[in-house]
Amino acid sequence: MRRTWALAAMLAGTLLAGRAALAQQSTMPPDAKVYIIWPGDGQVIKGAFWVRMGLSGAGIAPAGVEKANTGHHHLIVDADLPPLDQPIPNDHNHLHFGLGQTEARLDLPPGKHTLQLLLADANHVPHQPPLYSKRITVTVVQ
Amino acid sequence: MSSIRLQTLWLSAVVATCVVTGAVAQGTGSAPPAAPATSTATATPRTPAPRDAYVYIGWPLDGATVYSNHVKVWFGTRNFGVAPAGVSVKNTGHHHLLIDAPLPPLDQPIPSDSHHLHFGLGQTETVIELPPGTHTLQLLMGDADHIPHDPPVTSKRITINVRAAPTH
Numbered sequence: 001m002r003r004t005w006a007l008a009a010m011l012a013g014t015l016l017a018g019r020a021a022l023a024q025q026s027t028m029p030p031d032a033k034v035y036i037i038w039p040g041d042g043q044v045i046k047g048a049f050w051v052r053m054g055l056s057g058a059g060i061a062p063a064g065v066e067k068a069n070t071g072h073h074h075l076i077v078d079a080d081l082p083p084l085d086q087p088i089p090n091d092h093n094h095l096h097f098g099l100g101q102t103e104a105r106l107d108l109p110p111g112k113h114t115l116q117l118l119l120a121d122a123n124h125v126p127h128q129p130p131l132y133s134k135r136i137t138v139t140v141v142q
Numbered sequence: 143m144s145s146i147r148l149q150t151l152w153l154s155a156v157v158a159t160c161v162v163t164g165a166v167a168q169g170t171g172s173a174p175p176a177a178p179a180t181s182t183a184t185a186t187p188r189t190p191a192p193r194d195a196y197v198y199i200g201w202p203l204d205g206a207t208v209y210s211n212h213v214k215v216w217f218g219t220r221n222f223g224v225a226p227a228g229v230s231v232k233n234t235g236h237h238h239l240l241i242d243a244p245l246p247p248l249d250q251p252i253p254s255d256s257h258h259l260h261f262g263l264g265q266t267e268t269v270i271e272l273p274p275g276t277h278t279l280q281l282l283m284g285d286a287d288h289i290p291h292d293p294p295v296t297s298k299r300i301t302i303n304v305r306a307a308p309t310h
Contacts, residue, residue, distance in 0.1 A: 099233060
């Protein structure tokens with residue numbers, strides 16, 4: 001299943017990017033930074049909440065749009081960073097914001113959860129060097 | 143022989159005319175439907191935005207007093223996406239920060255000057271320099287061609303007070 005997805009993504013990437021090989025990763029300005037504006041690390045939250053995604057020193061572009069110094073957000077929930085030289089998986093633990101969104105509403109079960117942002121290029125592949133936020137922990141209560 | 147040749151010539155002329163008029167008719171026929179999709183400076187139709195799309199200034203807060211000439215402003219966007227200028231993707235736009243200025247005309251490209259800052263790379267925050275005093279800030283989304291959407295996606299106009307950093 002995972003392999004099928006990766007193959008499909010590779011095919012889509014090839015179609016979209018044409019000559020751009022997956023091995024050639026996009027770059028970002030050295031001072032670019034991605035961070036979670038809200039919630040704060042260690043925050044206790046009641047019920048569903050909005051995650052606000054911050055990016056400084058670079059721009060947001062929807063998936064599929066090739067433009068220097070841009071990317072789109074991915075929110076990693078309760079998971080480690082995925083391989084940084086491949087398209088980011090698309091599942092419940094890896095949320096894609098391919099429309100260029102900068103906020104997301106999360107409704108997580110009560111308990112401790114980790115959140116981390118990872119920016120990726122037009123083909124969902126992280127930049128080189130990768131741009132990711134600190135991994136924060138929140139506690140959801142009912 | 144010569145009459146046949148003449149007839150052939152006449153026929154080809156008719157065919158050529160048909161092709162030309164056909165092309166012209168096709169050109170004029172296809173132009174109006176294409177206009178709403180790509181709004182240009184001359185076209186009146188604006189890029190549509192969902193009714194629930196909105197932007198807001200996440201920081202600073204309305205009425206805040208800021209003790210620095212450098213003010214970080216972050217742009218909140220909900221039910222809408224961010225895309226660089228020149229990129230036409232449905233339900234996206236790029237931010238413009240209006241400083242001490244009312245909303246510009248909504249059917250024209252947003253001016254680009256010190257009161258209308260463009261964030262055409264798709265930036266979602268900035269740091270601006272303001273002299274001490276009271277200032278207003280407002281966000282206005284523009285489409286690929288810097289023209290506001292329909293309905294316009296704009297934030298509340300907030301007021302902040304900038305004071306010089308305290309010296310000891």
